Amino acid sequence: MSHTLIIASRELRERSRVFLMAAAMAVLPFIMILIPSTRDNRPEMIAMLAGFLAVALSLGVAIAQGASTIAGELVQRRLSFYFSKPVSPAAVWFGKMIAALLTSFVSFAIIAVPSMLVIGKRWSSTWGSPQLLVWFALAVVVLFLLTHVLSTMVRSHSGLIGIDFLLAAGAVGLILAILKPLFFGAGLEAAIGLLSILGVLVVAILFAAPVWQLAQGRTDLRRSHAALSRALWIPLAVVLLAAGGYVAWLVSVDPDDLTTIHNLQQGSGSAVFVSGTAKGRSDYSPSFIVDTQSGRFAKVDAPSWWGAQFSRDGRVVAWLQATSMVKPMENLELFTRRIDDMNAPSAATGIRVRWPSSFALSNDGSRVAVIEGGTIAVHDLAANRIVASAGLPSSAYSREMYFATPDVLRIAETDPATSRLILSELDTRARRLTETGEVAAPAMTYPTIRTSPDGARIFLPRDGIVADAHSGAVLATLTVTTKNPFATAILRDGSVAIIKDSRLHLFASNGTPARQIALPAQRGWISGEMDGGKLIVGGGRQMFVIDTARGVIERTTKDIRGPAPDYSDSHMRQFRANQPLAALNAEGKLVLWNPSTGAVTAFPSPR
Amino acid sequence: MTAIRAANVTIRYGKRVAIDEVSLDVAQGSVYALLGRNGAGKSSLVRAMTGQLRADRGSVEILGQDVWRKRAALMEKVGFVAEEPDAPPEMRVAEVAAFSARLYSRWRQSSFDERIARFGIPGGAKIGELSKGQKKQVTLALALATSPEVLILDDPTLGLDVVARKSLFEEVIAHMADFGITVFITTHDLSSVEAVADRAGILRDGKLVLDEETETLKSRFRRIRFASQPVALGTANLIAATVRQWGSGTEAVISNYDDLAFERFRDTAQIGTDVSPMSLEEIFIAVAGEEGA
Numbered sequence: 001m002s003h004t005l006i007i008a009s010r011e012l013r014e015r016s017r018v019f020l021m022a023a024a025m026a027v028l029p030f031i032m033i034l035i036p037s038t039r040d041n042r043p044e045m046i047a048m049l050a051g052f053l054a055v056a057l058s059l060g061v062a063i064a065q066g067a068s069t070i071a072g073e074l075v076q077r078r079l080s081f082y083f084s085k086p087v088s089p090a091a092v093w094f095g096k097m098i099a100a101l102l103t104s105f106v107s108f109a110i111i112a113v114p115s116m117l118v119i120g121k122r123w124s125s126t127w128g129s130p131q132l133l134v135w136f137a138l139a140v141v142v143l144f145l146l147t148h149v150l151s152t153m154v155r156s157h158s159g160l161i162g163i164d165f166l167l168a169a170g171a172v173g174l175i176l177a178i179l180k181p182l183f184f185g186a187g188l189e190a191a192i193g194l195l196s197i198l199g200v201l202v203v204a205i206l207f208a209a210p211v212w213q214l215a216q217g218r219t220d221l222r223r224s225h226a227a228l229s230r231a232l233w234i235p236l237a238v239v240l241l242a243a244g245g246y247v248a249w250l251v252s253v254d255p256d257d258l259t260t261i262h263n264l265q266q267g268s269g270s271a272v273f274v275s276g277t278a279k280g281r282s283d284y285s286p287s288f289i290v291d292t293q294s295g296r297f298a299k300v301d302a303p304s305w306w307g308a309q310f311s312r313d314g315r316v317v318a319w320l321q322a323t324s325m326v327k328p329m330e331n332l333e334l335f336t337r338r339i340d341d342m343n344a345p346s347a348a349t350g351i352r353v354r355w356p357s358s359f360a361l362s363n364d365g366s367r368v369a370v371i372e373g374g375t376i377a378v379h380d381l382a383a384n385r386i387v388a389s390a391g392l393p394s395s396a397y398s399r400e401m402y403f404a405t406p407d408v409l410r411i412a413e414t415d416p417a418t419s420r421l422i423l424s425e426l427d428t429r430a431r432r433l434t435e436t437g438e439v440a441a442p443a444m445t446y447p448t449i450r451t452s453p454d455g456a457r458i459f460l461p462r463d464g465i466v467a468d469a470h471s472g473a474v475l476a477t478l479t480v481t482t483k484n485p486f487a488t489a490i491l492r493d494g495s496v497a498i499i500k501d502s503r504l505h506l507f508a509s510n511g512t513p514a515r516q517i518a519l520p521a522q523r524g525w526i527s528g529e530m531d532g533g534k535l536i537v538g539g540g541r542q543m544f545v546i547d548t549a550r551g552v553i554e555r556t557t558k559d560i561r562g563p564a565p566d567y568s569d570s571h572m573r574q575f576r577a578n579q580p581l582a583a584l585n586a587e588g589k590l591v592l593w594n595p596s597t598g599a600v601t602a603f604p605s606p607r
Numbered sequence: 608m609t610a611i612r613a614a615n616v617t618i619r620y621g622k623r624v625a626i627d628e629v630s631l632d633v634a635q636g637s638v639y640a641l642l643g644r645n646g647a648g649k650s651s652l653v654r655a656m657t658g659q660l661r662a663d664r665g666s667v668e669i670l671g672q673d674v675w676r677k678r679a680a681l682m683e684k685v686g687f688v689a690e691e692p693d694a695p696p697e698m699r700v701a702e703v704a705a706f707s708a709r710l711y712s713r714w715r716q717s718s719f720d721e722r723i724a725r726f727g728i729p730g731g732a733k734i735g736e737l738s739k740g741q742k743k744q745v746t747l748a749l750a751l752a753t754s755p756e757v758l759i760l761d762d763p764t765l766g767l768d769v770v771a772r773k774s775l776f777e778e779v780i781a782h783m784a785d786f787g788i789t790v791f792i793t794t795h796d797l798s799s800v801e802a803v804a805d806r807a808g809i810l811r812d813g814k815l816v817l818d819e820e821t822e823t824l825k826s827r828f829r830r831i832r833f834a835s836q837p838v839a840l841g842t843a844n845l846i847a848a849t850v851r852q853w854g855s856g857t858e859a860v861i862s863n864y865d866d867l868a869f870e871r872f873r874d875t876a877q878i879g880t881d882v883s884p885m886s887l888e889e890i891f892i893a894v895a896g897e898e899g900a
Contacts, residue, residue, distance in 0.1 A: 006709045014697050081693040083659045085710050086682040219659040222620075 003087045007095025008102070015103045018061055022110035025053045029115055043119040047126035050115035055136065058108040062140045065100035066147025070210060071155045074221040089214035097144070097210075104140045145206035149228065152213065156225035167233050171240065176325065178244050181251045183325050184301040186275075187284030190250060194243060201239045205232060253278045255288050255297050256605050261584055262304040263287070266563040268528075268574050269314025271339035272582040274590065275304030289317055289339055292582055292592060295604030296342040300335065309361050309568045315340045316365025320353065329355040334368060336381060351379055360569075362403040369401055369409045369426070376401075378409055378428050390426055390433035400448070400570050404455045410469060412449055412458065414441070421449070421460065423472050437472030439465060443481065451570040452490040453529075458570075459496055461488045466496060466511060476511025486565035489526045489535070489572040491548065497535055499524040504537065506548055515551040519544065527562050527581070528573035536575065536595050538562050541586065545595045555598045559586040562593060610635040610757050610789035611656065615665035618651045618813075625651040627813040628665070633806070636787040638780055640800045640821075642891050643810035649793040650690050652810070653761040656791065657687050669757055683711060686755030690762045690793075692742035696735025700728060700745055704752070713754035722748035726771065739766030751779065758783055760792040764799070772796060776803055797888035807887060809894050817894055821887065828890045829864035833857045834879035844868060848893045860885070860893040 029049040033042045070093070073079045082092045116123045124130070153161045175198065182191040212231035217224025261276035262285055275287035285304045290297040302308055302319035309318050318336045322328035334351040338344040351370055353359070359370045367387070369378045377389035392399075392411075399413040409426040421439040426432070443462035450459040451469065458469045464478035480498050482488060487499035494509030504517040504524075521539025528536050534554065535546040543562045545555040561584045566573055575581065580601070583593040590603040611633035618626040625648045633639040643649045654660035656667050658678030667674045669681050694703050700723060708714045723730065726744045734742060743766050750758060760780075764772045776799040783790050784803065794800050800807075807824060809817040817824070828848070834856045840847050848862040861869075864882075873880055885893070 003710065006706070010698075010702075010706050013702070014695060077691055078693045078695065080654075080657075080659055080689050081695065083678070084657060084682060084687040084689065084693070085707065086679050087710060088679045216661070218661070219654065223661070 003091035004095045004098065007082070007087065007091055008098040011096055011099030012102060015065075015099065018057075018103050018107055019110060022057055022107040025057060026050070026111045026114050028053060030118075043122035044126055046115045046119050047123045050112055051123075051127050054108045054111035057111060058104040058136075058140055059143060061107055062100070062104045062144040063147050065103065066144040067151040069096045069100055069148060070214070070224075071148065071151035071221075074152075074219065074224055075155050077219070079219045083218055089218075090211045093210045093214055097207075100144055101141060104144070105137065108136075108140075142203060142206070145203065148210065149206065149232065152221075152225050152228050156221045158222050158225050160222075160225055160229055164229055164233075167229075171233075171236055174240050174244070178240065178247050180325060181247060182284055183328075184303075184322060185251060185284045185286050186303055186305075187250070187282055190282035190284045193282065194247065198239065198243055202236065205235045205239070209235070250281050250284050251286065253281060253284070253286050255290050255590060255603070257281075258590065260588055261590065263307050264563055264582055264584065264590075265307050265310070265566060266292075266573070266582050267310025267314045267317065267339070268312060269310070269339060270579070271310070271314065271317065272563070273302070273308040273310075273317065273319075274582065275302070275307075287319075289337060290582075291339065291342050292580055292604060294342070298337065298342060298346065300337065300346055302335070307568060309359070310339075310566075311361045311365030312363040312569075312571060312574075313365065316361060318359065318361050318365070318368060320357075320359070323352070332357070334359060334370065336365070336368075338365075347381075349379065349381060350384065358399060358401070360401045360403065360409070362406055364406065367403065367406065367428075369403070371399060371401070376409070376411065376426060376433070378426065388426055388428040388431045390431075392433070393424075393435070402451055402455060402570060404469065410455070414444055414446055416445070419444070421467075421472070423469065425470070436470050437468070439467045439472040439474065441465065448485040449570050450485055450488050450490055450572065452494065453492050453571060453574060455571070457490055457494065459488060459490050461485045461498070466490070466509075476507070476509070478505075478507050478511055479513060480505045480507075484523075484525075486525045486567070487523070489529065491529055491533065491535070491572075492574070493533065495548065497526060497548070499526065499537065499539070504535070504546060506551070515548075517546060517551055517553065519553075520556070525565050526572065527565060528575050530575045530579075530595055531577040534595070536562060536581070538564075543583065543593065543595070545598075555595065557593060557595075557598045557600065560584065560591070560593055560600060562595075608635045609633065609668075610637075610670060611639070611791055612668045613652070613656065613665065614667075616652065616655055616662045616667060617664035618648070618655060618660065619663050625813050626655070626662070626810075629810070629813070629815045630665075631808055631815060631818050633789055633791055635789050636784060637805040638784050638790040638792065638803050640797075640804035640807045640887075641791065641793045641810060642795075642797065642800075642807060642887075642895065643793070644895050647810040647895070648813040649810055650761055651813075653690075653759060653791075653793060657685065657759055658682070683713070683753075684756040686750030686753050686758040688743070688746045688750050688758075688760045688763045690765065692734070692739075692746050694734045694742070694746065694749075696733065698734050699730065700732050700734065700737075701730035703734065703745065703749065704730075707749055707753070711753045715752045715754055718754075719748045719752035722751065740768055740771060743767055744771060747775070747779070755788060757789045757791070760790065760794075762793055762795065764794055764796045772799060776800065797891055798886065801887035804887070809891060811895050824890060825884065825887065827862060827864050828885045828893070829861045829869075830883050830885050830889065831859050831861055831869075832881040832883075833859070839876070840872070845872060860889075862893075 029046040033045050153164050179191050209231035213224050213228035216227035257278035258276040259279045263275045265273040270293045272290050275285050277285050287300050287302045288297045301321040317339050320332045323333045324331040332353050334349045335346050337346045353372045357372045359368055361368055374392050377386050380387050399411055401411045404410045407428045411424045413422055415422055419442045421441045423437045424435045441460050441463045456469055459466050461482050464481040465474055466476040467474050482500050489497045496507040498505045502519050502522055506515040508514045519539055524537050524539030526537055533548045537544045543557045543560050544553050547554045562581055578596045580592040580594045583591055585591045592601045609632045613631045616626055616629045641649055655662045658674040661675055704719050728741050780790050780803045804821045807821050808815050832853055845861050846863045847859040850859045
C-alpha cells in the first residue's frame, strides 16, 4: 500500500502543471463577467462557464492520462523505471491510477469550487443536484479506464486488436441477447438491475485488469496488450456466462410459477392468455398461451399490458410484440399462433406496425385488419398478402373494428366535432371503403361500443343507444347508461345487460326494461355469456352466474376472480356450458372455475 | 555459490527468436561480461534477468529465486542500469533519488550524493536536461546507492566519456567485486571489461556460443601467422576459428591452443610461424564475426 502511495505522490507531482492550468481557468469565469453584456445574469454566467471549463478539463485530463499512463510509457520504454525497483505491478497500476484520477478531480475542484463559493445556491440551480457530481466522477473513472485499454491495444500495433474488437462486438451482442428476454418480458427492473451489476463488474474488470497486464506483460508492449486482453475477456466471459445463466433461470418460468397475474384473458375456446410475475424473478412478466384442458403452454413475447386477441372460433390468437430493443414502440410485429394445435409455433406475420396501431382478427383467424396511421389494410395470413386496403377519411387514431363477415370489415370511429359515431365498411371483394351510417352519440368521447354476437347490432354504453351496426339506425334508447363499457353486453337474444350501482339491468331487444337483479358488489364486469342465456359476471372477489331468463343469481363463487373482459374485442365472449374458465383464487394463483358447477379445481400443471 | 542462473532461456518476439536456449551461471562475487554484436540478444536476456520480460521457455534465478515470480522482492537486492536511461525526464535528479530512497530499505543517500557530485551533476537538474552520459551516471548512482548484492549493467558505458568509463570499470566494478557483489555486464567496451571480467559469454544470433572463464578463454585462443600457405592445422588437432590471408601468408585464430601440440605442428610443418596471444576484443571478433562489435 505504501508503495502505491509513494508512486501516486510521485506521479501527482509530475502533473502539477495541470493544476496550474486549472487555477488559470478558475479565474476565467470571473474575468468574463466583467464584459458589460453579462451584467444581468452574472451568477449564471459564472456557474455555466466554470462548470463547462471544469468538466472539459477534468474529462480531457482523464482521457489524456488514460491514453498515456502505462501505454505511453511502454512505447517510450520508460516503464522499466518502475519494474527495476522493488514495487509490485499492483502498486504501479493503482499508484498511477490514483494519481490520474486525483488529477482529474482536483482539476475540477480547482475550477469549480471558487465559483461555487462565490455564487452559492445559484450553482446548484444551474447544474442540478449533487448526484450529477457522482455520475460525473463515475464518467471520469470509466473514461480513464477505457482510454487506457484502447490506448494499450492501439499502440501495441498487434494483430490482436482485431480479435479484441471482434470480442468487444461479441460482448455487446451477448449483453443485448441476455437482456432481450427481460426487455421483451417487461422485466425492465430486472434488466436495469442486471445492467447495473454488469456495469459495476465491467468497471471492476477494467479497474483490475491492468494489474494482470503489468504482472504478465511488464515492459513489453505486445505482451502487455495480450495480457490485458486476457484479463479483460476471460473475466468478462465468466461474468456474461453468469449473467446469461441468471437470465436463463429468471426466464425459466412456467404458468405454475406465476404468483401475481397481470393479465388473464380467455377466448371462447379452452386457451387462455396469461401473464404475470413469479416469486424471486423481479418484475419479469412472461406471457403464456395455455391450454386449460391439457396444461400445455407456449411462451410468447407479448407484453402483458397489451395482451392478445382471440379469434371468435377460439382457434387463433394474435398479439403484437416488439421486434427491436431500440424504439420498441415503433418496431412492432403482429404474431399469431394456432391454439387448437399447441405444437404449432408462433408465426411472425411480417406485418409491422407502430404503436398505437390497432388490429382485429377475423372470426376464423384467417385474416387480420390493421390500422396503421391513416390506412387500413386487411391481410390474408395464410397467403401472406394484403387483400384490401384503403385510406381512412379522418385522422382519429382510436377506432373500433371487427369483421362483420369474412369479407366485410366494419369500422366505428367518433367525430369529436359533431359528436357522431361514424360507421364504415371495407369490402375486401370490392376493395372499397364505404361510409354506411352514423349515430348521434353526444356522450361518447371515443368509440367504446359493444357488439352483438352476430355483429348486427352495436351498443353505445355512454349514450345507452342500441343501433344497427350497418346503417347506424337507432333501434332502442335505454334508460340506463354507463361509462364502463365492460359492464355492458348485448346477449345472443338481442337483450342488453348493464351493471350499474350494484344492479344488473336487463333490457329487451327493443329497449324495454326487463329485469333488475341486485348484485352483492358495487361494481362489476361481464366476462361472457354461457349457453342457456346465462351471464358470467364478476364483482369484487366473487363470480356470479346469472340466469337472465329467470332473473336470478344462479350461482355465486367467492374468493375467485374470473377472466377479465376482453378489452380488445367489442364482442362478448361466448362460453359453452360446463366449460372450465381460468380464474384467480384468493391468493392470486391460477385455478380453473366451472361456472356451471361452481367447482374450483387446480390449474392443470404442465409438469 | 551461483548468484545468477539462466536455464534454457528462450525468448521470442513473434516468430523471431531473440534468445535461443541460453544457459549460464554467474558465480557469486564474480564479474560476468556478456558480449555480443548489436541485435545479438543481450538486452533481451538482461530484461529476462531483471524480471521485465518473461522467457518463453526456461527460467532465470537470481540468488536462488525465480526472477519472474519474485521480481519485486529481488529488486531490493539487484541494482540495474538499463541500456536506455528510463527515469522520467520531468523529474529532477534529487527527486529521483528521494523517490528511490522511499522504496529501498538499504538506500545509501551518501553514496548517491557522492557519485553525482563527483561527476558534477546538479541535484536540481531535470533528467530530461542531462546529457546521455550524465543520465547514465545518475542511473548508475541510483543502482549503486541501493546497496545491491547483484548489479546488472546493460551497456553502462554507452554515452560515458573516457574518464567516466575508466571510473566505472576500475573503481566501481572492481570495487564491487572486491566486496563480493556479483556484477553482470553487457558491453561493447571489450578492452576495459577484459581487465575486470572473471568470466565472459558471447551471444551470437541469440545463441550463447561461448561461456568461459576469461583467463581460460584467453589462454586457449592464439593468433598464428604463417609465412606461407596453405596450412594443415588439422594434422596437429588445432582448431581454427578463423583462417584468412595475411600478406603472402596466412593468419589463423586457434581456439584450442596448446603449447605442446603447437610445437609438434611447427616441427612437422617446417614453416615460419608467429604466435601471439589475443585480447578479449580480438577473440570476440573471431567468434562473433569479422565486422566486429
